[in-house]
Amino acid sequence: MTANPWVRPYVLTGGRTRTRQTLHVHTLVSAPHYDPAFAARLLPEARSLYERAHDGVESVAELSANCGVPLGVTRVLLGDLAAGGRLELNAEALTSPYDPRVLKRVIHGLRDLA
Amino acid sequence: MAFATSPEGAPLPTSVKIVVAGGFGVGKTTLVSAVSEIPPVNTEAWMTQASKTVDAVYTDDDKTTTTVAMDFGRITLSQDLLLYLFGTPGQARFWQMWDDLCRGASGAVVLVDTRRLDASFAAVNYFENDTDVPFIVGVNLFDGVQTHALDEVREALRLSKNVPLIACDARDRQSVVQTLVTALTHSLEVASANAAGEQGTLARR
Ligand SMILES: Nc1nc2c(ncn2[C@@H]2O[C@H](COP(=O)(O)OP(=O)(O)O)[C@@H](O)[C@H]2O)c(=O)[nH]1
Ligand SMILES: [Mg+2]
Numbered sequence A: 001m002t003a004n005p006w007v008r009p010y011v012l013t014g015g016r017t018r019t020r021q022t023l024h025v026h027t028l029v030s031a032p033h034y035d036p037a038f039a040a041r042l043l044p045e046a047r048s049l050y051e052r053a054h055d056g057v058e059s060v061a062e063l064s065a066n067c068g069v070p071l072g073v074t075r076v077l078l079g080d081l082a083a084g085g086r087l088e089l090n091a092e093a094l095t096s097p098y099d100p101r102v103l104k105r106v107i108h109g110l111r112d113l114a
Numbered sequence B: 001m002a003f004a005t006s007p008e009g010a011p012l013p014t015s016v017k018i019v020v021a022g023g024f025g026v027g028k029t030t031l032v033s034a035v036s037e038i039p040p041v042n043t044e045a046w047m048t049q050a051s052k053t054v055d056a057v058y059t060d061d062d063k064t065t066t067t068v069a070m071d072f073g074r075i076t077l078s079q080d081l082l083l084y085l086f087g088t089p090g091q092a093r094f095w096q097m098w099d100d101l102c103r104g105a106s107g108a109v110v111l112v113d114t115r116r117l118d119a120s121f122a123a124v125n126y127f128e129n130d131t132d133v134p135f136i137v138g139v140n141l142f143d144g145v146q147t148h149a150l151d152e153v154r155e156a157l158r159l160s161k162n163v164p165l166i167a168c169d170a171r172d173r174q175s176v177v178q179t180l181v182t183a184l185t186h187s188l189e190v191a192s193a194n195a196a197g198e199q200g201t202l203a204r205r
Helices: A009-013 A036-041 A044-055 A062-069 A071-083 A098-114 B028-035 B093-100 B114-131 B150-157 B173-204
Strands: A029-030 B014-021 B056-058 B065-070 B071-078 B081-089 B107-112 B135-140 B165-168
Touching: A029 A044, A036 A044, A044 A062, A044 A071, A062 A071, A062 B071, A098 B014, A098 B071, A098 B081, B014 B028, B014 B093, B014 B114, B014 B173, B028 B071, B028 B081, B028 B107, B028 B165, B028 B173, B107 B114, B107 B173, B114 B135, B114 B150, B135 B150, B135 B173, B150 B165, B165 B173
Parallel strands: B014 B081, B014 B107, B107 B135, B135 B165
Antiparallel strands: B056 B065, B071 B081
16 A cells, blocks of 8 residues: 555654664564454554564565655654554664674675575 | 564564665666565655655766665575665765664675766765764676776775775676675674774773
């Protein structure tokens, strides 16, 4: 679905542009438990993100692009869903982007690809 | 295609990000698509002012092609490890977005085109001065041939000796993989040098 052009991002997010969570563009998101009654109460943009996050694990950027919701709005909406316990994030796994164990695994994985 | 939702209790995969920067038309989108398992993502919806995000690329025959400002790709390295590549928007006026893309990045590649080195000056400046993300410079060999010695390019960019400079072919998967490996190897080295520096500081106290 596409974003509702008649609703400004401001309205969707109550004017907030920041969230409590650290949501990088590459943070992974998943909604393991889907609650249809909860989904029905959400605005279309939030519902679309919630449903897509239930279909599989995707990054914040992919959810934004695939649901047609601007990145900033996506962040706020996902932050709310996560704060309400509706989503799982892998944010805590990213406290150091230079963790040598992780980087070495990526390098080995890339070499296997080549 | 998305991953199946993780079973309850199973941790989500780890995701790592590399930023691909450089001016208009230096090959960022080409590089990302050479290795990504998902097609270049249509990012029109990313910003509320989509019309301002379209980069114009003037090709030699005066034809104008437009590319959307920013693109990203994904490589699944294993069931629990994903690598994301994010191309920056070309224009320098999107600095905020560069900051956003660099937050949490493990490394960066600044692409340059030797025919228009100046197109990437702003990107080199940014990575030298405005972010802690370690970067390398990739010279995109547009016709597969190296027309300038790498030393000349380094000199022209006034690039510090500490920044790796390599040739690459943005269309070639193997070459792109090698470029990404070089970037992450550099990040590892910078991180371990920084850690050693901190240890030294502590020891001297
Ligand atoms: N011949 C050749 N063309 C390239 C190469 N890399 C990119 N291009 C072309 O240069 C143009 C700009 O590349 P693009 O990846 O869109 O640049 P971006 O603006 O940095 O994303 C496109 O028409 C590409 O097909 C290359 O290595 N060789
Ligand atoms: Mg591009």
